[in-house]
Amino acid sequence: MNIRSLAGVALALSLFLPLGAQAQTLDFSWQLNVGPLNPHQYGANQMFAQSMVYEPLVKYQADGSVAPWLAESWTVSEDGTTYIFKLRPGVSFSNGEPFNAAAVVKNFDTVLANKADHSWLGLVAALEKVEAVDDLTVEIVTKKPYYPMLQELSLVRPVRFLAPAGFPPSGNTAEGIAAPIGTGPWVLSESVLGQYDVFVRNETYWGDKPAFESVRVKVIADPNTRAIAFQTGEIDLIYGADGQVTPDTFHMLSQSGFESGVSAPYEAMALAFHSGKAPTNDLAVRQAVNHAINKDAIIDNVFYGTQRRADTLFPTTIPYADIGLEPYAYDPAKAAALLDAAGWTLADGQTVRSKDGVALAIELLYPAPDATMKSVAEVVQADLAAIGIAIRLVAAEDAEFYGRRTEGNFEMIFNPTWGAPYDPHAFLSAMLVPVNGGYHALSGLPEKPAVNAAITAALNSTDETDRQARYDFVMRTLHEEALYAPISNLAAIGVVGPDVTGLTFGATSYDFPFETLKPKQ
Known part of the structure; x- marks a missing residue:
């Protein structure tokens, strides 16, 4: 039985569990489905969900710096045009394929093959070549010095990494992907159009594993309906910087004893x-x-x-x-x-x-x-x-x-x-x-x-x-x-239900707190 089938069985069984037994599922909501989760495309692909599945070479920090992530170190040439990245050893995609230099180059190749799709991003236009030096070393060369290189490598899209098995037969992800397979802490296991998407914890994740076993993202388009769903316990989390509920509703919820907060301005x-x-x-x-x-x-x-x-x-x-x-x-x-x-x-x-x-x-x-x-x-x-x-x-x-x-x-x-x-x-x-x-x-x-x-x-x-x-x-x-x-x-606002704790705010508005939240019990 494949992972999608297992996840579907687990979800179906959870519907018959007594109240309180579903504590390992975090219920969230969004105005539409998360989309196909193509890491190199935009449109229907929701950024918070892409970030759950796919990871960058370097990660942006709240102080404006970037930290090692899938790359554990890097050096920059004196003229600012050549970057050598040493990849983190022992990292694998959620399907078991190794994350290595060949996978990095394959992802860059499909981005560069579709430059017109990414014309808004200076990094893509600046790139001269991306090559594998050895299994865990990648060289990136730019045509001219490009000072935001590291910041743009930390972006949610388009330079994050899909497993080779996730590519279509043509190798060009502009045509779609075979499956959303990344190195991140979550795996998309089920999508029902207009109803929900389910992410399960990546049990082979190289970093700290989330406390929740799964995140169920219910499709709720109307902010008032979302607020009612939170108050009745249908969802456990309201989060975002884009009007997930009206500010007066957030004010009311935050004054009602729920764990809540407001981020620094994004x-x-x-x-x-x-x-x-x-x-x-x-x-x-x-x-x-x-x-x-x-x-x-x-x-x-x-x-x-x-x-x-x-x-x-x-x-x-x-x-x-x-x-x-x-x-x-x-x-x-x-x-x-x-x-x-x-x-x-x-x-x-x-x-x-x-x-x-x-x-x-x-x-x-x-x-x-x-x-x-x-x-x-x-x-x-x-x-x-x-x-x-x-x-x-x-x-x-x-x-x-x-x-x-x-x-x-x-x-x-x-x-x-x-x-x-x-x-x-x-x-x-x-x-x-x-x-x-x-x-x-x-x-x-x-x-x-x-x-x-x-x-x-x-x-x-x-x-x-x-x-x-x-x-x-x-x-x-x-x-x-x-x-x-x-x-x-x-700023982003966040409110969690009575059975959840650990609300935090990320360095960017696209970092949602699914990895820091925990069941209270």
């Missing part, structure tokens, strides 16, 4: 403006929006104090971002004056400004499954109505939302930064290609070529002073051109 919630489309191609409109949003009210009344106000796109704690930018203060009067000066006037008896007979109306696109963003969008709508800007809210399911953001089919859209270990380098390098909202935010600016050149130069620079100067120019331009309206610095 990323910035921000609105992006398409500078190539009217009316957001008007600098005065973008500046007015920045001045008109009452961020403190959002922090107090929407987030219940679980977030912090964001005055710049990147918090000053992010590398290279502490450059003394002047925040756009909440000042509706100044916002109105900017619009008046730009010709967007409010006629007597009207509630919406116009210019040359065109109403000042903007579509704001937000992801439908995220309860938090919906609440923020409604406050933004009210704040901007107060200065004569009509905001039409459009809720889009994930596929539509991310598709429209990638294609530039928006005027104003939620476009959070990515947090560690992506910021600022990966978030900014993604602006160079049409795969993210940042590319379209820049599209209408005369300074776009200069900004693109500065981003590229910063990524290849080996001089800290030069790199800081390049980033200074880029961040200052984004800020002064008001291409984003930063609102809050996002």
Whole structure:
């Protein structure tokens, strides 16, 4: 009997166990199934689940450093273009295949064969070759120095490692995978579309094994339904930085005696403006929006104090971002004056400004499954109505939302930064290609070529002073051109049920605490 069959039998038997006998299964929920868990692809593959199954060469730490993981050590050439990684001995994939240099090269080869899929990531474009020196030694050579190499090797995707048996016959994972087989602490054992996914503990895992034997991820799309499922004991954990429940619900649960917490800020919630489309191609409109949003009210009344106000796109704690930018203060009067000066006037008896007979109306696109963003969008709508800007809210399911953001089919859209270990380098390098909202935010600016050149130069620079100067120019331009309206610095929230303990928060928003949680008894 294979592992999928065994896991299915175990799950079926668990349904008939008396209450309390299922303590070794941690019940969680997510808005959709975890997907095929292709480590080299995006889309339907949920990042937290990819991280459960697949591991990186190096692991990002909360202090900004990277630690040995599947690679136990490495050296870097003097010119910064050659990395030699010594792999951890004795590691195997969950199916028993050895994790070795050949497996590492095989995974890099399929990523490099599909460069277009990963054009947002500077690492992939920088790679010259990846070769096995011996069974446990890998050499990675870049075309030019690429300073974020180690940080990007720690990312959840696309450079994590699938067992050779998991590859399709063609060897190209862009066509799909045979099975999601990694070296991580969890193994995907069962998926039922629209209902749940089950992960079982990898009993041959090289590191510390989780306390729970399995994690059952139930598909619950609605945040209110998720909250009810938690209160009735159907799920044991609510966790995430993307609106798994509304902030007021989290506040209520945290005040009800459940073990709970809020992480340090991970990323910035921000609105992006398409500078190539009217009316957001008007600098005065973008500046007015920045001045008109009452961020403190959002922090107090929407987030219940679980977030912090964001005055710049990147918090000053992010590398290279502490450059003394002047925040756009909440000042509706100044916002109105900017619009008046730009010709967007409010006629007597009207509630919406116009210019040359065109109403000042903007579509704001937000992801439908995220309860938090919906609440923020409604406050933004009210704040901007107060200065004569009509905001039409459009809720889009994930596929539509991310598709429209990638294609530039928006005027104003939620476009959070990515947090560690992506910021600022990966978030900014993604602006160079049409795969993210940042590319379209820049599209209408005369300074776009200069900004693109500065981003590229910063990524290849080996001089800290030069790199800081390049980033200074880029961040200052984004800020002064008001291409984003930063609102809050996002944190993850977590609540565990009465039978669970050990809630922790990882170094990034993609590290979920399945390995640290324990049954209370």
